[in-house]
Amino acid sequence: MIMKAVVFHQPGDASVLQIEEREIPSPKRNEVLIKVSAAGMNRADIAQRKGNYPAPEGAVQDILGLEVSGIIHKKGDAVKQWNIGDEVCALLPGGGYAEYAVADAGSCLPIPSGFFLKDVAALTEVLFTVWQTIFQRGALQKDETAMIYGGSGGIGSMAIQLVHLYGSKAIAVAGSEEKENYCNYLGAYKTVNYNKEDLLEQLSPNTIDVILDSVGGQYLETNLALLKKEGRLVYINAMNGGFPKLNIFRMMQKRISITGATLRMRSPEFKENLALEILKNAYPLIEHEDFKNLVRNRLPFTQVAEAHALMDSRAFFGKIILCF
Ligand SMILES: NC(=O)c1ccc[n+]([C@@H]2O[C@H](COP(=O)([O-])OP(=O)(O)OC[C@H]3O[C@@H](n4cnc5c(N)ncnc54)[C@H](OP(=O)(O)O)[C@@H]3O)[C@@H](O)[C@H]2O)c1
Secondary structure, eight states, X not given: OEEXXXXXXXXXXXXXXXXXXEEXXXXXXXXXXXXXXXXXXXXXXXXXXXXXXXXXXXXXXXXXXXXXXXXXXXXXXXXXXXOTTOEEEEEOSSOOSBSEEEEEGGXXXXXXXXXXXXXXXXXXXXXXXXXXXXXXXXXXXXXXXXXXXXXXXXXXXXXHHHHHHHTSEEEXXXXXXXXXXXXXXXXXXXXXXXXXXXXXXXXXXXXXXXXEESSOXXXXXXXXXXXXXXXXXXXXXXXXXXXXXXXXXXXHHTXXXXXXXXXXXXXXXXXXXXXXXXHHHTHHHHTSTTOOOOEEEEEEGGGHHHHHHHHHHTOOOSEEEEEO
């Protein structure tokens, strides 16, 4: 059986993405085959397309896509929790930009109430990442303050909302006034435009409990100043550089914990446990009437090059999905 998939044969700009026919994959014992309704796009897809972020061993190498929503079409013998015909959203190690994709059964979640099937394609990567980093590793407490870099992007727009709906304060860092307005709409307590303003001048030192940083580089010193004693600094990337100078004395004096995590490389067991925790603790937040849909751009998968060019440009808010 044949499906259409977005593939790339060599790294490059958005024009390397092509639509080709492929065999529909078969689910292994613990996997489900999903008839894809939509695929969510992530900044990691851009890095992979450029040749900077290869898929982990065992994952599809030449089809991008870390998350989808759709209907279970087939399942492996060991899958008990899902049935053929169930609607799910799923985290994948790759292969999501296709009409069919396989996912580990434990990496699938049901459709939260109030969401459209297509739009939940944009949910799992940001939900798993934000829950793992701000809430698990960062141990954010109610009434504490979290600062989020890239506030208007996919991760940022989930992080602002979860922090806000959890009962904590979200401070969002963004690159334009328009992006700041979007962060405010999502529930940010305060925003800072890093292109115009100095973070340390806008925010007082020793006021932040948890920082979610995907930018890295020169902001380490600022982060150490902004964090309170016992503050937690959680890295999920270092887009501006991974080798900043650390003032070890300041870190020690303020007893700051510096940590970080990846998601894609983690085992199916880890992701399944995370999914169960999300279902219990994060689903009530995203099902809240104030939660805003993250999806702002829906493009047919045939326009994948335009969708990637949009993400390359950074001139978007929230999440972009490809519809199948
Ligand atoms: N470790 C993990 O498990 C994990 C999982 C998912 C994502 N991530 C990382 O989290 C970050 C956000 O991912 P995403 O999918 O939410 O991306 P996204 O939607 O493109 O958002 C990224 C945001 O970061 C800001 N930014 C600052 N410096 C940037 C730069 N040099 N290049 C691109 N954007 C920059 C942009 O906002 P401004 O234009 O306002 O600056 C943008 O809104 C990425 O670095 C991604 O690799 C890590």
